[in-house]
Amino acid sequence: MRTLFEKYPKEKRYTLSILQDLQKQYGYIPKDKLIELSQYMGIPLSRLYSMATFYKALSLKPKGKYIIKVCDGTACHIRSSKTILDEIENTLGIKPGETTDDGKFSLETVNCLGSCAIAPVMVINNKYYGKLTSSMVREILKEYGGADDE
Amino acid sequence: MKIIIDNIECEAQKDETLLQIARRNDIHIPTLCHNDALPGLGSCRLCVVEIVDKGRRSVVASCIYPVRNEIEVYTCSDKIKNIRRNLLMLLRGRVPNDETIKKLCKEYLVPDRIKFSGDKDEHCILCGLCVKACQELGASAISTVNRGITKKVTTPYDEPSAQCIGCGSCAYVCPTDAIKIEEKDGIRNIWNKEFQLLRCTRCGKPFATKEQLEYNREKLGEAHVKLLCESCKKAIIAEKLKDIYEKV
Ligand code: SF4
Ligand code: FES
Numbered sequence: 001m002r003t004l005f006e007k008y009p010k011e012k013r014y015t016l017s018i019l020q021d022l023q024k025q026y027g028y029i030p031k032d033k034l035i036e037l038s039q040y041m042g043i044p045l046s047r048l049y050s051m052a053t054f055y056k057a058l059s060l061k062p063k064g065k066y067i068i069k070v071c072d073g074t075a076c077h078i079r080s081s082k083t084i085l086d087e088i089e090n091t092l093g094i095k096p097g098e099t100t101d102d103g104k105f106s107l108e109t110v111n112c113l114g115s116c117a118i119a120p121v122m123v124i125n126n127k128y129y130g131k132l133t134s135s136m137v138r139e140i141l142k143e144y145g146g147a148d149d150e
Numbered sequence: 151m152k153i154i155i156d157n158i159e160c161e162a163q164k165d166e167t168l169l170q171i172a173r174r175n176d177i178h179i180p181t182l183c184h185n186d187a188l189p190g191l192g193s194c195r196l197c198v199v200e201i202v203d204k205g206r207r208s209v210v211a212s213c214i215y216p217v218r219n220e221i222e223v224y225t226c227s228d229k230i231k232n233i234r235r236n237l238l239m240l241l242r243g244r245v246p247n248d249e250t251i252k253k254l255c256k257e258y259l260v261p262d263r264i265k266f267s268g269d270k271d272e273h274c275i276l277c278g279l280c281v282k283a284c285q286e287l288g289a290s291a292i293s294t295v296n297r298g299i300t301k302k303v304t305t306p307y308d309e310p311s312a313q314c315i316g317c318g319s320c321a322y323v324c325p326t327d328a329i330k331i332e333e334k335d336g337i338r339n340i341w342n343k344e345f346q347l348l349r350c351t352r353c354g355k356p357f358a359t360k361e362q363l364e365y366n367r368e369k370l371g372e373a374h375v376k377l378l379c380e381s382c383k384k385a386i387i388a389e390k391l392k393d394i395y396e397k398v
């Protein structure tokens with residue numbers, strides 16, 4: 001894994017790019033990698049931890065195989081994104097920011113997906129679903145193998 | 151160069167901060183995130199003052215405002231009092247039971263009505279002074295973590311930090327005493343880490359951690375750091391001076 005860092009010169013300004021690479025590679029930022037990076041760059045671990053917890057695109061906990069992003073921007077909010085979130089919570093048992101125990105799904109909220117015309121919207125691993133209703137959400141989750149225990 | 155603070159003429163050097171000049175002239179400006187040894191943070195904004203520069207009025211943070219012209223300064227105008235009152239109201243919302251903030255609220259006549267109120271055990275106002283202290287005097291063991299309403303100061307992963315040397319600088323500079331530091335039976339506990347305290351060889355008082363001394367030896371190249379507490383160090387210097395004077 002050393003090579004992942006070594007692509008970059010040991011300069012502070014590359015820190016965020018490296019953190020993004022780690023996030024992509026592992027789906028989250030493992031603790032030992034963060035410590036390794038701190039040694040490689042000579043940046044205190046506390047600084048890196050601060051960055052890793054600041055950006056929403058970086059995560060310190062492993063993310064699920066499917067990442068569900070529910071839009072809670074103004075348009076979706078008005079078109080009751082809350083019902084969508086409730087439906088997901090009921091079906092999968094996770095709140096925004098959480099991951100199912102089997103590591104299959106993570107739930108996040110985002111502030112706008114730029115698709116207000118089809119609000120309320122959610123995205124599962126880059127696939128968009130618009131004009132959602134509770135029953136549609138249930139169907140879609142089933143496709144991904146969620147809540148088959150009903 | 152001369153500047154006028156609250157109608158008092160004050161001598162000023164170029165690029166000195168307004169706060170420095172005011173303090174030298176015994177003009178009081180309240181501060182939270184400022185420490186003379188760690189200047190430049192400018193995060194709390196309590197030290198705001200009004201300046202008039204060539205007829206133009208503006209509000210600036212005195213702890214980081216470098217003087218360049220012969221300006222007039224008002225440290226306690228109605229506008230300034232109002233700004234401080236609003237800031238304090240927000241701070242009180244965050245740390246409802248903090249004595250430092252309570253006292254300031256009284257001083258600035260912040261109305262009692264409470265609009266919102268945070269955790270009653272919270273004392274941290276997130277000014278960042280401790281993080282700066284740890285960067286400059288300690289070992290960069292702490293930082294701000296998360297953002298928005300979950301932002302806080304802590305060690306990575308909330309775990310005892312391998313870097314922390316237990317120097318206590320963070321707790322020492324904190325304006326609201328938000329960092330817990332406990333000392334019992336020669337053990338110091340800070341940020342969930344225990345440190346054995348070393349005793350001063352002169353008075354026997356426990357005063358520093360082993361890690362702190364090692365750090366000073368290594369980083370600062372102090373080859374023979376003597377095991378002496380601050381007051382004994384001063385006492386020894388005083389004795390030496392006395393000797394010299396007596397000989398003279
Ligand atoms: S006690 Fe630890 S965290 Fe606090 S300033 Fe010293 S090294 Fe940093
Ligand atoms: S003391 Fe000047 S901004 Fe905090």
